Amino acid sequence: MPAQSAAALAVNPLDASSLLSAFGALGIAAVMFAETGLLIGFFLPGDSLLFTAGLLARSGAHSGPHLDLVQVLAASVAGALAGAQAGYVLGRRGGRALLTRSRSRKLHEGAERAEELLGRYGHARAIVLARFVPVVRTVLNPLAGALGVPVRTFALWQVAGGLVWTVGLVLAGYGLGSAVPNVDRYLLPVVAAVVALSLLPVALEVLRGRKRRTAAVTPETRPEEPRPAEPRSPEGRPAPAPSAGQEP
Numbered sequence: 001m002p003a004q005s006a007a008a009l010a011v012n013p014l015d016a017s018s019l020l021s022a023f024g025a026l027g028i029a030a031v032m033f034a035e036t037g038l039l040i041g042f043f044l045p046g047d048s049l050l051f052t053a054g055l056l057a058r059s060g061a062h063s064g065p066h067l068d069l070v071q072v073l074a075a076s077v078a079g080a081l082a083g084a085q086a087g088y089v090l091g092r093r094g095g096r097a098l099l100t101r102s103r104s105r106k107l108h109e110g111a112e113r114a115e116e117l118l119g120r121y122g123h124a125r126a127i128v129l130a131r132f133v134p135v136v137r138t139v140l141n142p143l144a145g146a147l148g149v150p151v152r153t154f155a156l157w158q159v160a161g162g163l164v165w166t167v168g169l170v171l172a173g174y175g176l177g178s179a180v181p182n183v184d185r186y187l188l189p190v191v192a193a194v195v196a197l198s199l200l201p202v203a204l205e206v207l208r209g210r211k212r213r214t215a216a217v218t219p220e221t222r223p224e225e226p227r228p229a230e231p232r233s234p235e236g237r238p239a240p241a242p243s244a245g246q247e248p
Contacts, residue, residue: 032079037086042138054173076166091145110135128161
């Protein structure tokens, strides 16, 4: 059996370096499409794959395969945009039944978060933000189709979010690899930091939402407590106030 065929059989789909060593730029496009367009791809390492691909596209000697930056960018963008649009079409045709059939608890939790994003931030912001949240970026696309998000609205904002997500992470890896020698020796902690940073926009949006809800409940906006009724005489006039030393 040829060495390349043996490597393809031994590939670990959860390991970005293993995927890139076996399939190169073509593997990036396939993973991006599966993670953003097919519900079965929610477990794939999208963030770490993009960053690692950019890291391996830098010039100079380093461990791992040598990738071409232009090919990496093209494959990343094409796979992510095509996958999201395919997921939307599947959801538009299949409806929410696509999600209810799954037995994955993680997938159902992602669907709840995706629906929460759509309800809280509106279509545009939710579609962009979902790109940076694992599992949610897998589920939101078919969910948007099932909920009837307008085609033009979804296409516009999924392209915007997809470009920021893919190009940003690839160039971040490329820039770090070019600036820091032998950074690939510390690949795992670096990738973990990048994944955490990719969640920062959503975390900021959650904090802003909490601040807005807190600011909406101020002392000025709270309903006034009812005052006790003023005592009145049998004729309907206000009763005189009790004098000093007199019991009310």
